[in-house]
Amino acid sequence: MGINKRLTRLTLATIGAFALSSTIALADADDNELVIEGAKMTTMVEGAKDGPLDEVYSGWRFRSEETQALETDDFDNPAFSAVDRGKELWTTVTGSKGKSCSSCHDKAEDTMKGVRASMPKWDKDLGKPITLEQQINECRTDRLGAEKIKFDHADMLAMTSYIGLQSRGMPVNIDTSGPMTEWAEKGKKIYYTRVGQLDMSCANCHEDNYGKRIRADHLSQGQINGFPTYRLKWNGLGSVHRRFKGCMKNIRAKPFKVGSDEFVALELYVASRGQGLSVETPAVRN
Amino acid sequence: MAKSKPRVKVPKKAAKGDIITIKTLISHKMESGRRKDKKTGELIPRKIINHFKVEFNGAEVFSANLEPSVSANPYMQFKAKVTESGTFKFTWTDDDGSVYSTEKKIAVE
Amino acid sequence: MNVTRRQTFMLGAGAVAFATLGSQATIAFASEESDKLIAEFSGGKEATAGKIKLKAPEIAENGNTVPISFTVDSPMTADNHVASVMLLALGNPGPAVGTFNFTPMSGEAAASTRIRLAKTQEVLAMAKMSDGSIFMDKKTVKVTIGGCGG
Numbered sequence: 001m002g003i004n005k006r007l008t009r010l011t012l013a014t015i016g017a018f019a020l021s022s023t024i025a026l027a028d029a030d031d032n033e034l035v036i037e038g039a040k041m042t043t044m045v046e047g048a049k050d051g052p053l054d055e056v057y058s059g060w061r062f063r064s065e066e067t068q069a070l071e072t073d074d075f076d077n078p079a080f081s082a083v084d085r086g087k088e089l090w091t092t093v094t095g096s097k098g099k100s101c102s103s104c105h106d107k108a109e110d111t112m113k114g115v116r117a118s119m120p121k122w123d124k125d126l127g128k129p130i131t132l133e134q135q136i137n138e139c140r141t142d143r144l145g146a147e148k149i150k151f152d153h154a155d156m157l158a159m160t161s162y163i164g165l166q167s168r169g170m171p172v173n174i175d176t177s178g179p180m181t182e183w184a185e186k187g188k189k190i191y192y193t194r195v196g197q198l199d200m201s202c203a204n205c206h207e208d209n210y211g212k213r214i215r216a217d218h219l220s221q222g223q224i225n226g227f228p229t230y231r232l233k234w235n236g237l238g239s240v241h242r243r244f245k246g247c248m249k250n251i252r253a254k255p256f257k258v259g260s261d262e263f264v265a266l267e268l269y270v271a272s273r274g275q276g277l278s279v280e281t282p283a284v285r286n
Numbered sequence: 287m288a289k290s291k292p293r294v295k296v297p298k299k300a301a302k303g304d305i306i307t308i309k310t311l312i313s314h315k316m317e318s319g320r321r322k323d324k325k326t327g328e329l330i331p332r333k334i335i336n337h338f339k340v341e342f343n344g345a346e347v348f349s350a351n352l353e354p355s356v357s358a359n360p361y362m363q364f365k366a367k368v369t370e371s372g373t374f375k376f377t378w379t380d381d382d383g384s385v386y387s388t389e390k391k392i393a394v395e
Numbered sequence: 396m397n398v399t400r401r402q403t404f405m406l407g408a409g410a411v412a413f414a415t416l417g418s419q420a421t422i423a424f425a426s427e428e429s430d431k432l433i434a435e436f437s438g439g440k441e442a443t444a445g446k447i448k449l450k451a452p453e454i455a456e457n458g459n460t461v462p463i464s465f466t467v468d469s470p471m472t473a474d475n476h477v478a479s480v481m482l483l484a485l486g487n488p489g490p491a492v493g494t495f496n497f498t499p500m501s502g503e504a505a506a507s508t509r510i511r512l513a514k515t516q517e518v519l520a521m522a523k524m525s526d527g528s529i530f531m532d533k534k535t536v537k538v539t540i541g542g543c544g545g
Binding site for chain 2: 459460461464471484487488489490491492493494495496497498499500501502503504505506507508509510511512
Protein backbone atom coordinates (compact mmCIF):
# COMPACT_ATOMS: atom_id res chain seq x y z
CA MET A 1 0.00 0.00 0.00
CA GLY A 2 1.26 3.48 -0.82
CA ILE A 3 1.56 4.71 2.73
CA ASN A 4 3.08 8.05 1.82
CA LYS A 5 0.38 8.77 -0.65
CA ARG A 6 -2.25 7.82 1.85
CA LEU A 7 -0.73 10.00 4.56
CA THR A 8 -0.50 13.00 2.26
CA ARG A 9 -4.06 12.65 1.20
CA LEU A 10 -5.08 12.18 4.77
CA THR A 11 -3.24 15.27 5.93
CA LEU A 12 -4.89 17.37 3.29
CA ALA A 13 -8.31 15.96 4.01
CA THR A 14 -8.03 16.39 7.72
CA ILE A 15 -6.55 19.87 7.68
CA GLY A 16 -9.35 20.95 5.44
CA ALA A 17 -12.19 19.23 7.15
CA PHE A 18 -11.37 18.65 10.74
CA ALA A 19 -8.10 20.39 11.58
CA LEU A 20 -6.74 17.64 13.80
CA SER A 21 -4.81 19.45 16.44
CA SER A 22 -1.12 18.89 16.02
CA THR A 23 -0.26 20.77 19.19
CA ILE A 24 -1.70 18.02 21.34
CA ALA A 25 -0.57 15.36 18.88
CA LEU A 26 0.15 11.97 20.35
CA ALA A 27 -1.66 12.43 23.59
CA ASP A 28 -1.65 8.66 23.42
CA ALA A 29 -3.52 6.08 25.41
CA ASP A 30 -2.86 6.65 29.10
CA ASP A 31 -1.20 4.18 31.48
CA ASN A 32 -4.17 3.65 33.79
CA GLU A 33 -5.08 0.15 34.81
CA LEU A 34 -8.69 -0.97 34.53
CA VAL A 35 -9.90 -2.98 37.50
CA ILE A 36 -13.63 -3.68 37.55
CA GLU A 37 -15.03 -4.90 40.85
CA GLY A 38 -11.59 -6.26 41.75
CA ALA A 39 -11.00 -8.01 38.40
CA LYS A 40 -8.12 -6.74 36.27
CA MET A 41 -8.96 -6.16 32.60
CA THR A 42 -6.54 -6.39 29.70
CA THR A 43 -6.73 -3.01 27.96
CA MET A 44 -3.58 -3.39 25.82
CA VAL A 45 -2.19 -6.29 23.84
CA GLU A 46 0.56 -6.52 21.27
CA GLY A 47 -0.89 -6.52 17.78
CA ALA A 48 -0.51 -9.58 15.58
CA LYS A 49 2.70 -9.59 13.47
CA ASP A 50 0.83 -9.30 10.20
CA GLY A 51 -1.88 -7.13 11.75
CA PRO A 52 -2.48 -3.41 11.24
CA LEU A 53 -1.68 -2.25 14.80
CA ASP A 54 1.52 -2.62 16.82
CA GLU A 55 -0.38 -2.09 20.03
CA VAL A 56 -4.06 -2.74 20.48
CA TYR A 57 -5.80 -0.50 23.05
CA SER A 58 -9.24 -0.56 24.58
CA GLY A 59 -11.15 2.70 24.13
CA TRP A 60 -11.19 2.97 27.94
CA ARG A 61 -7.53 4.07 27.82
CA PHE A 62 -8.46 7.20 25.85
CA ARG A 63 -11.14 8.48 28.19
CA SER A 64 -10.90 11.05 30.98
CA GLU A 65 -10.38 9.79 34.52
CA GLU A 66 -13.95 10.69 35.48
CA THR A 67 -15.40 8.66 32.61
CA GLN A 68 -12.97 5.81 33.31
CA ALA A 69 -14.06 5.69 36.95
CA LEU A 70 -17.69 5.08 35.97
CA GLU A 71 -16.77 1.66 34.57
CA THR A 72 -14.81 0.38 37.56
CA ASP A 73 -17.77 -0.13 39.87
CA ASP A 74 -20.94 -1.96 38.90
CA PHE A 75 -23.05 0.39 40.95
CA ASP A 76 -21.53 3.55 39.53
CA ASN A 77 -21.84 2.14 36.00
CA PRO A 78 -25.26 3.41 34.84
CA ALA A 79 -25.62 0.51 32.38
CA PHE A 80 -26.42 -1.83 35.24
CA SER A 81 -30.10 -0.84 35.36
CA ALA A 82 -30.30 -2.51 31.96
CA VAL A 83 -28.31 -5.51 33.17
CA ASP A 84 -30.82 -5.97 36.02
CA ARG A 85 -33.63 -5.81 33.49
CA GLY A 86 -31.84 -8.36 31.29
CA LYS A 87 -31.56 -10.73 34.24
CA GLU A 88 -35.31 -10.43 34.79
CA LEU A 89 -36.09 -10.97 31.10
CA TRP A 90 -33.88 -14.07 31.01
CA THR A 91 -36.44 -16.00 33.06
CA THR A 92 -39.57 -14.18 31.83
CA VAL A 93 -41.83 -16.27 29.59
CA THR A 94 -42.51 -14.51 26.30
CA GLY A 95 -43.96 -15.50 22.91
CA SER A 96 -46.45 -18.15 21.84
CA LYS A 97 -44.49 -21.20 22.98
CA GLY A 98 -44.63 -20.47 26.71
CA LYS A 99 -40.88 -20.42 27.12
CA SER A 100 -38.17 -18.07 28.37
CA CYS A 101 -34.44 -17.93 27.58
CA SER A 102 -33.78 -20.01 30.66
CA SER A 103 -36.04 -22.84 29.42
CA CYS A 104 -33.29 -23.81 26.95
CA HIS A 105 -30.21 -22.09 28.31
CA ASP A 106 -30.68 -22.57 32.07
CA LYS A 107 -28.39 -20.21 33.98
CA ALA A 108 -26.87 -17.41 31.91
CA GLU A 109 -23.87 -17.30 34.28
CA ASP A 110 -22.92 -20.77 32.99
CA THR A 111 -24.28 -21.05 29.48
CA MET A 112 -23.58 -17.53 28.21
CA LYS A 113 -19.98 -17.40 29.42
CA GLY A 114 -17.75 -16.57 26.45
CA VAL A 115 -20.60 -15.91 24.02
CA ARG A 116 -19.98 -12.16 23.67
CA ALA A 117 -16.25 -12.76 23.27
CA SER A 118 -16.70 -14.73 20.07
CA MET A 119 -19.55 -12.88 18.35
CA PRO A 120 -20.21 -12.39 15.44
CA LYS A 121 -20.12 -16.10 14.77
CA TRP A 122 -20.90 -18.40 11.84
CA ASP A 123 -24.52 -19.50 11.49
CA LYS A 124 -24.67 -22.74 9.55
CA ASP A 125 -28.36 -22.55 8.70
CA LEU A 126 -28.19 -19.02 7.36
CA GLY A 127 -24.80 -19.55 5.76
CA LYS A 128 -23.45 -16.29 7.14
CA PRO A 129 -22.10 -14.76 10.31
CA ILE A 130 -24.57 -13.35 12.82
CA THR A 131 -24.27 -10.85 15.65
CA LEU A 132 -25.43 -11.36 19.22
CA GLU A 133 -28.58 -9.35 18.52
CA GLN A 134 -29.41 -11.50 15.49
CA GLN A 135 -28.81 -14.65 17.52
CA ILE A 136 -31.22 -13.40 20.18
CA ASN A 137 -33.81 -12.59 17.53
CA GLU A 138 -33.39 -16.05 16.00
CA CYS A 139 -34.11 -17.57 19.41
CA ARG A 140 -37.10 -15.27 19.82
CA THR A 141 -38.72 -16.18 16.51
CA ASP A 142 -37.76 -19.87 16.24
CA ARG A 143 -37.85 -21.08 19.83
CA LEU A 144 -39.98 -18.64 21.79
CA GLY A 145 -42.50 -17.75 19.13
CA ALA A 146 -41.93 -14.06 19.78
CA GLU A 147 -41.43 -11.06 17.50
CA LYS A 148 -38.03 -9.82 16.46
CA ILE A 149 -36.92 -6.66 18.25
CA LYS A 150 -34.57 -3.93 17.07
CA PHE A 151 -30.87 -3.83 18.03
CA ASP A 152 -31.39 -0.70 20.14
CA HIS A 153 -34.73 -1.62 21.68
CA ALA A 154 -34.55 -1.29 25.49
CA ASP A 155 -35.24 -5.02 25.93
CA MET A 156 -32.60 -5.99 23.36
CA LEU A 157 -29.99 -3.80 25.08
CA ALA A 158 -31.00 -5.32 28.41
CA MET A 159 -30.39 -8.80 26.95
CA THR A 160 -27.15 -7.99 25.13
CA SER A 161 -25.68 -6.22 28.15
CA TYR A 162 -26.71 -9.04 30.52
CA ILE A 163 -25.44 -11.78 28.19
CA GLY A 164 -22.32 -9.75 27.38
CA LEU A 165 -21.53 -9.29 31.06
CA GLN A 166 -21.11 -13.07 31.41
CA SER A 167 -17.99 -12.76 29.22
CA ARG A 168 -16.53 -9.73 30.99
CA GLY A 169 -12.80 -10.13 31.50
CA MET A 170 -12.51 -12.90 28.88
CA PRO A 171 -10.35 -12.16 25.84
CA VAL A 172 -12.03 -11.24 22.56
CA ASN A 173 -11.71 -14.39 20.50
CA ILE A 174 -13.12 -14.03 17.02
CA ASP A 175 -12.90 -16.88 14.53
CA THR A 176 -12.14 -15.59 11.06
CA SER A 177 -11.23 -18.96 9.54
CA GLY A 178 -13.10 -21.07 6.99
CA PRO A 179 -16.26 -19.48 5.61
CA MET A 180 -15.73 -16.47 7.93
CA THR A 181 -12.62 -15.36 6.01
CA GLU A 182 -14.61 -14.01 3.11
CA TRP A 183 -16.79 -11.97 5.48
CA ALA A 184 -13.82 -10.61 7.43
CA GLU A 185 -12.28 -9.55 4.11
CA LYS A 186 -15.52 -7.86 3.16
CA GLY A 187 -15.48 -6.00 6.49
CA LYS A 188 -11.84 -5.05 5.98
CA LYS A 189 -12.66 -3.59 2.60
CA ILE A 190 -15.37 -1.44 4.16
CA TYR A 191 -12.98 -0.39 6.93
CA TYR A 192 -10.42 0.96 4.45
CA THR A 193 -12.81 2.43 1.89
CA ARG A 194 -13.16 6.21 1.88
CA VAL A 195 -16.77 7.30 1.82
CA GLY A 196 -18.93 10.36 2.38
CA GLN A 197 -18.49 14.04 1.64
CA LEU A 198 -15.40 14.11 3.86
CA ASP A 199 -13.97 11.20 1.91
CA MET A 200 -12.71 9.31 4.93
CA SER A 201 -12.42 5.68 5.93
CA CYS A 202 -12.53 4.15 9.41
CA ALA A 203 -8.74 3.81 9.24
CA ASN A 204 -8.17 7.55 8.73
CA CYS A 205 -9.27 8.24 12.29
CA HIS A 206 -8.92 5.00 14.18
CA GLU A 207 -5.72 3.59 12.70
CA ASP A 208 -3.74 6.58 11.43
CA ASN A 209 -4.68 9.14 14.06
CA TYR A 210 -5.77 7.45 17.27
CA GLY A 211 -4.44 9.24 20.33
CA LYS A 212 -4.87 12.62 18.68
CA ARG A 213 -7.69 15.05 19.20
CA ILE A 214 -10.45 15.58 16.73
CA ARG A 215 -11.71 18.94 17.90
CA ALA A 216 -12.44 18.26 21.59
CA ASP A 217 -12.54 14.49 21.32
CA HIS A 218 -9.70 12.08 22.03
CA LEU A 219 -9.64 9.56 19.18
CA SER A 220 -9.52 5.89 20.15
CA GLN A 221 -8.78 2.88 17.98
CA GLY A 222 -12.51 2.30 17.65
CA GLN A 223 -12.34 -1.06 19.43
CA ILE A 224 -15.70 -2.64 20.17
CA ASN A 225 -14.85 -4.90 23.11
CA GLY A 226 -17.21 -2.99 25.43
CA PHE A 227 -20.47 -3.12 23.45
CA PRO A 228 -23.26 -2.58 24.10
CA THR A 229 -21.76 0.53 25.67
CA TYR A 230 -23.28 3.22 27.86
CA ARG A 231 -22.41 6.51 26.22
CA LEU A 232 -22.73 9.73 28.17
CA LYS A 233 -23.72 11.40 24.94
CA TRP A 234 -26.58 8.96 24.47
CA ASN A 235 -27.64 9.01 28.13
CA GLY A 236 -27.92 5.28 27.69
CA LEU A 237 -26.75 2.05 26.10
CA GLY A 238 -26.34 1.53 22.38
CA SER A 239 -25.32 -1.20 19.96
CA VAL A 240 -22.13 -1.34 17.88
CA HIS A 241 -24.18 -0.78 14.75
CA ARG A 242 -25.63 2.43 16.20
CA ARG A 243 -22.08 3.62 16.82
CA PHE A 244 -21.03 2.69 13.27
CA LYS A 245 -23.98 4.69 11.97
CA GLY A 246 -22.90 7.70 14.01
CA CYS A 247 -19.36 7.54 12.62
CA MET A 248 -20.66 7.36 9.07
CA LYS A 249 -22.92 10.37 9.65
CA ASN A 250 -19.93 12.29 11.03
CA ILE A 251 -18.05 11.82 7.79
CA ARG A 252 -21.25 12.72 5.98
CA ALA A 253 -21.76 9.36 4.38
CA LYS A 254 -25.05 7.55 3.99
CA PRO A 255 -24.88 4.95 6.75
CA PHE A 256 -25.54 1.26 6.13
CA LYS A 257 -28.58 -0.15 7.89
CA VAL A 258 -28.42 -1.59 11.39
CA GLY A 259 -28.21 -5.37 10.97
CA SER A 260 -27.17 -5.15 7.29
CA ASP A 261 -24.62 -7.56 5.83
CA GLU A 262 -22.23 -4.60 5.51
CA PHE A 263 -22.38 -3.78 9.22
CA VAL A 264 -22.22 -7.46 10.22
CA ALA A 265 -19.06 -7.83 8.10
CA LEU A 266 -17.63 -4.60 9.56
CA GLU A 267 -18.45 -5.70 13.12
CA LEU A 268 -16.72 -9.01 12.48
CA TYR A 269 -13.61 -7.33 11.10
CA VAL A 270 -13.43 -4.61 13.77
CA ALA A 271 -13.96 -7.20 16.52
CA SER A 272 -11.07 -9.23 15.05
CA ARG A 273 -8.81 -6.15 15.30
CA GLY A 274 -9.35 -6.29 19.08
CA GLN A 275 -8.38 -9.96 19.57
CA GLY A 276 -7.09 -10.48 23.09
CA LEU A 277 -8.58 -7.38 24.70
CA SER A 278 -10.88 -8.13 27.63
CA VAL A 279 -14.59 -7.98 26.98
CA GLU A 280 -15.73 -4.92 28.99
CA THR A 281 -19.45 -5.17 28.33
CA PRO A 282 -21.21 -3.03 29.41
CA ALA A 283 -18.49 -0.38 29.08
CA VAL A 284 -18.88 3.37 29.70
CA ARG A 285 -17.64 5.89 27.13
CA ASN A 286 -18.14 9.60 26.49
CA MET B 287 -36.84 3.87 28.44
CA ALA B 288 -39.17 1.46 30.09
CA LYS B 289 -40.52 2.12 33.56
CA SER B 290 -38.16 3.61 36.13
CA LYS B 291 -36.26 1.15 38.27
CA PRO B 292 -34.39 2.10 41.41
CA ARG B 293 -31.06 0.56 42.42
CA VAL B 294 -29.72 0.95 45.93
CA LYS B 295 -26.52 -0.13 47.63
CA VAL B 296 -26.47 -0.26 51.44
CA PRO B 297 -23.99 -2.31 53.49
CA LYS B 298 -25.69 -5.42 54.97
CA LYS B 299 -24.20 -4.80 58.40
CA ALA B 300 -22.33 -2.15 60.34
CA ALA B 301 -21.05 -1.43 63.85
CA LYS B 302 -23.04 0.86 66.12
CA GLY B 303 -22.17 4.50 65.41
CA ASP B 304 -20.66 3.78 61.99
CA ILE B 305 -21.10 6.32 59.23
CA ILE B 306 -22.00 4.28 56.16
CA THR B 307 -22.02 5.22 52.47
CA ILE B 308 -25.22 4.70 50.51
CA LYS B 309 -25.45 4.80 46.71
CA THR B 310 -28.66 5.09 44.72
CA LEU B 311 -29.56 5.30 41.04
CA ILE B 312 -32.91 5.33 39.31
CA SER B 313 -33.36 4.83 35.59
CA HIS B 314 -35.13 7.95 34.34
CA LYS B 315 -34.78 10.20 31.29
CA MET B 316 -34.95 13.43 33.31
CA GLU B 317 -36.59 15.23 30.38
CA SER B 318 -35.56 18.82 31.02
CA GLY B 319 -38.45 20.57 29.30
CA ARG B 320 -35.97 22.51 27.18
CA ARG B 321 -35.47 19.99 24.39
CA LYS B 322 -37.35 20.11 21.12
CA ASP B 323 -38.79 17.11 19.35
CA LYS B 324 -36.55 16.66 16.30
CA LYS B 325 -39.49 15.82 14.04
CA THR B 326 -42.23 18.21 15.13
CA GLY B 327 -40.08 21.05 16.48
CA GLU B 328 -42.27 21.21 19.57
CA LEU B 329 -40.91 21.44 23.09
CA ILE B 330 -40.93 18.10 24.89
CA PRO B 331 -42.67 18.70 28.22
CA ARG B 332 -40.58 18.53 31.37
CA LYS B 333 -40.69 15.19 33.19
CA ILE B 334 -38.13 14.67 35.90
CA ILE B 335 -37.66 13.07 39.29
CA ASN B 336 -38.14 16.20 41.40
CA HIS B 337 -37.73 14.78 44.88
CA PHE B 338 -35.74 12.08 46.60
CA LYS B 339 -36.13 11.10 50.24
CA VAL B 340 -34.36 8.65 52.53
CA GLU B 341 -35.84 7.52 55.85
CA PHE B 342 -34.46 5.18 58.48
CA ASN B 343 -37.00 3.48 60.73
CA GLY B 344 -39.45 6.20 59.78
CA ALA B 345 -37.23 9.24 60.44
CA GLU B 346 -35.83 11.39 57.62
CA VAL B 347 -32.06 11.02 57.12
CA PHE B 348 -31.53 12.85 53.85
CA SER B 349 -33.62 14.39 51.09
CA ALA B 350 -33.06 16.31 47.89
CA ASN B 351 -35.07 18.60 45.64
CA LEU B 352 -33.91 17.98 42.09
CA GLU B 353 -34.02 20.23 39.03
CA PRO B 354 -33.67 19.53 35.29
CA SER B 355 -29.88 20.09 35.51
CA VAL B 356 -29.51 16.69 37.16
CA SER B 357 -28.32 14.07 34.63
CA ALA B 358 -30.48 11.28 33.22
CA ASN B 359 -30.56 8.22 35.46
CA PRO B 360 -30.06 10.33 38.60
CA TYR B 361 -27.28 9.08 40.84
CA MET B 362 -26.95 10.00 44.48
CA GLN B 363 -24.30 9.04 46.99
CA PHE B 364 -24.49 10.18 50.61
CA LYS B 365 -23.84 9.15 54.23
CA ALA B 366 -25.87 7.92 57.17
CA LYS B 367 -24.97 7.30 60.80
CA VAL B 368 -26.45 4.05 62.10
CA THR B 369 -27.04 3.37 65.79
CA GLU B 370 -29.53 0.50 65.56
CA SER B 371 -30.67 -2.20 63.16
CA GLY B 372 -33.49 -1.23 60.89
CA THR B 373 -34.78 -0.42 57.44
CA PHE B 374 -33.91 2.35 55.03
CA LYS B 375 -36.73 3.50 52.83
CA PHE B 376 -35.94 5.34 49.59
CA THR B 377 -38.59 7.32 47.72
CA TRP B 378 -38.38 9.06 44.35
CA THR B 379 -41.17 11.36 43.16
CA ASP B 380 -41.82 11.96 39.46
CA ASP B 381 -43.31 15.15 37.96
CA ASP B 382 -46.24 13.03 36.74
CA GLY B 383 -47.07 12.07 40.32
CA SER B 384 -45.62 8.55 40.18
CA VAL B 385 -43.77 7.49 43.31
CA TYR B 386 -41.06 4.85 43.18
CA SER B 387 -39.75 3.35 46.37
CA THR B 388 -37.59 0.56 47.68
CA GLU B 389 -36.30 -0.62 51.05
CA LYS B 390 -33.06 -2.07 52.41
CA LYS B 391 -32.36 -3.63 55.78
CA ILE B 392 -29.18 -3.18 57.78
CA ALA B 393 -28.01 -5.15 60.83
CA VAL B 394 -26.18 -3.03 63.39
CA GLU B 395 -24.15 -4.74 66.10
CA MET C 396 -35.84 49.62 -1.41
CA ASN C 397 -32.36 50.17 -2.71
CA VAL C 398 -29.82 48.93 -0.30
CA THR C 399 -26.20 49.73 -1.01
CA ARG C 400 -23.34 47.50 0.04
CA ARG C 401 -22.49 49.89 2.81
CA GLN C 402 -26.03 49.89 4.08
CA THR C 403 -26.04 46.12 3.99
CA PHE C 404 -22.93 46.20 6.12
CA MET C 405 -24.56 48.61 8.54
CA LEU C 406 -27.61 46.40 8.75
CA GLY C 407 -25.36 43.46 9.48
CA ALA C 408 -23.57 45.39 12.20
CA GLY C 409 -26.89 46.32 13.69
CA ALA C 410 -27.93 42.69 13.72
CA VAL C 411 -24.67 41.72 15.41
CA ALA C 412 -25.11 44.43 18.02
CA PHE C 413 -28.64 43.28 18.60
CA ALA C 414 -27.59 39.65 18.88
CA THR C 415 -24.90 40.61 21.37
CA LEU C 416 -27.33 42.62 23.43
CA GLY C 417 -29.76 39.76 23.23
CA SER C 418 -27.31 37.24 24.58
CA GLN C 419 -26.20 39.63 27.31
CA ALA C 420 -29.79 39.97 28.30
CA THR C 421 -30.03 36.19 28.60
CA ILE C 422 -26.91 36.08 30.74
CA ALA C 423 -28.23 38.89 32.90
CA PHE C 424 -31.49 37.03 33.23
CA ALA C 425 -29.76 33.80 34.26
CA SER C 426 -27.59 35.56 36.81
CA GLU C 427 -30.65 37.38 38.09
CA GLU C 428 -32.23 34.00 38.66
CA SER C 429 -29.07 32.78 40.44
CA ASP C 430 -29.07 35.89 42.62
CA LYS C 431 -32.69 35.27 43.50
CA LEU C 432 -32.05 31.61 44.37
CA ILE C 433 -29.03 32.57 46.47
CA ALA C 434 -31.00 35.27 48.31
CA GLU C 435 -33.85 32.85 49.02
CA PHE C 436 -31.52 30.12 50.23
CA SER C 437 -29.29 32.31 52.38
CA GLY C 438 -32.03 34.51 53.75
CA GLY C 439 -29.93 37.48 52.69
CA LYS C 440 -26.94 36.43 54.83
CA GLU C 441 -23.45 36.98 53.41
CA ALA C 442 -21.69 33.75 52.38
CA THR C 443 -18.23 33.02 53.77
CA ALA C 444 -15.61 30.86 52.08
CA GLY C 445 -14.60 27.70 53.91
CA LYS C 446 -16.27 24.69 55.59
CA ILE C 447 -17.76 23.49 52.28
CA LYS C 448 -15.57 21.85 49.68
CA LEU C 449 -16.86 21.29 46.17
CA LYS C 450 -15.19 18.73 43.93
CA ALA C 451 -15.71 18.88 40.17
CA PRO C 452 -13.61 17.85 37.17
CA GLU C 453 -11.51 20.59 35.58
CA ILE C 454 -12.59 19.35 32.15
CA ALA C 455 -15.80 17.43 31.54
CA GLU C 456 -15.65 15.00 28.63
CA ASN C 457 -19.38 15.29 28.10
CA GLY C 458 -21.70 17.91 29.57
CA ASN C 459 -24.52 15.36 29.90
CA THR C 460 -22.97 13.66 32.89
CA VAL C 461 -20.54 15.60 35.03
CA PRO C 462 -19.71 13.93 38.36
CA ILE C 463 -19.57 16.38 41.25
CA SER C 464 -19.40 15.99 45.01
CA PHE C 465 -19.16 18.10 48.12
CA THR C 466 -18.36 17.72 51.80
CA VAL C 467 -19.11 20.15 54.61
CA ASP C 468 -17.06 20.27 57.78
CA SER C 469 -19.52 19.95 60.68
CA PRO C 470 -19.95 17.86 63.88
CA MET C 471 -23.51 17.00 62.68
CA THR C 472 -25.03 17.09 66.17
CA ALA C 473 -28.61 18.07 66.96
CA ASP C 474 -27.67 21.68 67.72
CA ASN C 475 -24.79 22.10 65.30
CA HIS C 476 -25.23 20.54 61.86
CA VAL C 477 -25.56 21.30 58.17
CA ALA C 478 -29.20 21.92 57.33
CA SER C 479 -28.90 21.97 53.55
CA VAL C 480 -26.64 22.47 50.55
CA MET C 481 -27.73 24.14 47.32
CA LEU C 482 -25.98 23.51 44.02
CA LEU C 483 -26.13 25.99 41.16
CA ALA C 484 -24.76 25.72 37.63
CA LEU C 485 -24.35 29.42 36.94
CA GLY C 486 -24.12 29.07 33.15
CA ASN C 487 -27.08 26.75 32.58
CA PRO C 488 -30.32 28.11 31.11
CA GLY C 489 -31.88 27.26 34.46
CA PRO C 490 -29.13 27.54 37.11
CA ALA C 491 -30.82 25.45 39.86
CA VAL C 492 -29.39 21.92 40.13
CA GLY C 493 -30.70 20.75 43.46
CA THR C 494 -30.96 21.29 47.19
CA PHE C 495 -29.78 18.56 49.54
CA ASN C 496 -31.20 18.43 53.06
CA PHE C 497 -29.24 16.82 55.89
CA THR C 498 -30.07 15.76 59.43
CA PRO C 499 -27.91 14.75 62.41
CA MET C 500 -28.63 11.16 61.27
CA SER C 501 -26.63 11.89 58.12
CA GLY C 502 -23.51 11.62 60.26
CA GLU C 503 -21.59 13.53 57.64
CA ALA C 504 -22.79 16.23 55.25
CA ALA C 505 -21.41 14.83 52.01
CA ALA C 506 -22.99 13.86 48.71
CA SER C 507 -22.07 12.98 45.13
CA THR C 508 -24.28 13.28 42.10
CA ARG C 509 -24.07 13.74 38.32
CA ILE C 510 -25.18 16.93 36.66
CA ARG C 511 -25.71 18.52 33.25
CA LEU C 512 -23.61 21.48 32.19
CA ALA C 513 -24.62 23.27 29.00
CA LYS C 514 -21.21 24.91 28.53
CA THR C 515 -18.03 25.89 30.34
CA GLN C 516 -19.10 27.60 33.54
CA GLU C 517 -18.87 27.99 37.30
CA VAL C 518 -20.60 25.57 39.62
CA LEU C 519 -21.49 26.92 43.03
CA ALA C 520 -22.19 25.03 46.26
CA MET C 521 -23.69 26.86 49.21
CA ALA C 522 -24.18 25.36 52.68
CA LYS C 523 -26.65 26.54 55.29
CA MET C 524 -25.81 25.56 58.87
CA SER C 525 -28.36 24.90 61.61
CA ASP C 526 -27.51 28.33 63.09
CA GLY C 527 -28.28 29.98 59.76
CA SER C 528 -24.67 30.79 58.80
CA ILE C 529 -23.79 30.41 55.13
CA PHE C 530 -20.66 29.01 53.47
CA MET C 531 -19.80 28.71 49.82
CA ASP C 532 -17.37 27.17 47.33
CA LYS C 533 -17.10 27.51 43.52
CA LYS C 534 -15.39 25.53 40.76
CA THR C 535 -14.99 26.22 37.07
CA VAL C 536 -15.69 23.26 34.82
CA LYS C 537 -14.63 23.33 31.18
CA VAL C 538 -17.11 21.51 29.00
CA THR C 539 -15.72 20.20 25.74
CA ILE C 540 -17.97 20.56 22.75
CA GLY C 541 -17.55 18.95 19.38
CA GLY C 542 -15.62 15.91 18.34
CA CYS C 543 -17.41 12.80 17.27
CA GLY C 544 -21.08 12.41 17.96
CA GLY C 545 -22.62 9.31 16.53
